Amino acid sequence: MYRLDIAAFILLLMNFINKNKLFPLSRKELLLGFASGVFLALHFYFWIASLKYTSIASSVVLVSTNPFFVVVLSLILMKEKISPKVVIALIASFVGTVIITASDGNLLSEKIDKTSLFGDILAIIGAFSVSFYFIIGSKLRKNMDTNRYVTLVYTFAAIFITILAIFANEDIIHYSSRDFSFIFLLAIVPQLIGHTAFNWALKYLKATAVAITTLGEIIGSTVLAYIFFQQTIDLWQSIGILFIMSAIVISFRYGKV
Template identity: 80%
Template sequence: MYRLDIAALILLLINILKKNKILPLSRKELLLGFLSGVFLALHFYFWIASLKYTSIASSVVLVSTNPFFVVLVSLFLMKEKITFKMVLALIVSFIGTIIITVNDGNLFSSKIDKVALFGDMLALIGAFSVSFYFIIGAQLRKSMDTNKYITVVYSSAAIFITIMVMFANVDAFHYSTRDFSFIFLLAIIPQLVGHSAFNWALKYLKATAIAITTLGEIIGSSILAYIFFAQTISLWQFVGIAFIISAIVISFKYGKV
């Protein structure tokens, strides 16, 4: 919530100081912008929650399956053609996802790890949510400039997730100054720099291509998780990651971008 709230407030302040015109918006732009924001909020709500229950590597790998949800949604809702090699990439990524979830949840043992399995499911819901965020963004960026788009979407996401937190009956004010410094960095670097770069590129590349670029998180986050949290990768996690990275390579080489 704070990540989105801070990012939205900074954007609004910049626009006020620069006297940028965000309004008026057409009914379609307003509706789709709000919807995109809702899916962005849901992405963070489920994905960040997953980190409490499963490992960083598994969470990031599973949330990074979003390019394949983008392909599936584009196929069924937007009637885009899909090549055999993209079908192969989907199958390979699905196998990798199954390997990771089976390993994390100990599904083939007598003691199923329901906690890790729950975290994996949350990460997958996060992946599904961000897919719609990219698809809607690709449509809106055809007519909206980057500043107007991210201001509308981040503000909508901030409002929606703030309401969710208000009804969640949690203490949102117990964080230390150190905690808030990290939250502020989340708003500045991953949100205002990272996500805004993706949204800028949506005007020039297909949503599938943008989604694929997010998959670099897999390697980087796994390395950082080992350095800072001593989280190692098991053999089967490594195999699952290898399948998903193979699918990424296939998508990037043969995908329609």
């Protein structure tokens, strides 16, 4: 909630200071912007909740299945043609994801308990939600600049998730200054820089291609886990990373609108 609230506040403040015109917006743009914001909020709501019940690796890998949902939704909702080379990228990303998942603590051989299963389901719902976010974003970004789009969507997402948190009876006040410093960093780096970069790319790449690039999160989390938590990267993880990197390169090369 705070991640989105802070990001939205900063954007609104910057637009006010720079006297940028965010309006007028058509009714269709407002409705699609609201829908995109809701799905972004749901993505964070379910994905971050999943971290309480399942491992970081499982959560990140499962939430990164969003390209598969994006492809299906693009075919059904937008009748979008998928380049054969992007299909190859999807296959490569799927193989890489499976390899990393299997190698992460031998997940395939472990007995699945109900708690982990619940967390996995939450992560998958998070992936499904962000897929709609990308699909709607690709539609809006065709005629809307990045600043207007992210300000609109982040603001709607912030309002929606704040209402969710209040109705869920969450304690949203009693955090330490250290907690808030990390929350502030979440708003600045992953949200304002990371997600905004994805939204910028939606004007120039198909939603499918942009969704595939989010698989880089698996690589990033693996590398950072090694740096900060001394979690080593084994051979199979390295192979999986290479598959995913190949998928990202292919999606950028052949996934242009």
